[in-house]
Amino acid sequence: MSDLVPDKITVELLKSKGACEGNLELFTEIFPDGMELSAANLRLASNAGLGIVWGIDRFLEEETTLKLRSAMQNAASVFRSSSQDAQFAYHEACASAVKDY
Numbered sequence: 001m002s003d004l005v006p007d008k009i010t011v012e013l014l015k016s017k018g019a020c021e022g023n024l025e026l027f028t029e030i031f032p033d034g035m036e037l038s039a040a041n042l043r044l045a046s047n048a049g050l051g052i053v054w055g056i057d058r059f060l061e062e063e064t065t066l067k068l069r070s071a072m073q074n075a076a077s078v079f080r081s082s083s084q085d086a087q088f089a090y091h092e093a094c095a096s097a098v099k100d101y
Contacts, residue, residue: 007036008034009055010035030044056068
């Protein structure tokens with residue numbers, strides 16, 4: 001991991017960055033021994049409602065944060081586009097099946 005981002009996020013570290021009490025409690029429930037940084041743990045934290053973008057803003061330099069946010073926006077755009085394509089294909093297949101029966 002880089003010098004800017006720790007290998008493990010702890011309650012003490014979050015307190016030092018100004019995390020609110022509610023999120024500290026939620027973090028402790030989910031990660032009582034702290035959170036090792038991994039895609040799975042970030043997904044778990046995000047799904048639980050913890051602020052991943054909040055953490056990015058506090059742990060990364062501004063230039064890196066801007067680049068990461070841009071990449072995340074691009075990924076979201078690609079996801080929305082592919083989801084729309086999949087929905088269209090699904091509806092076409094359903095319409096075809098209805099015609100056949």
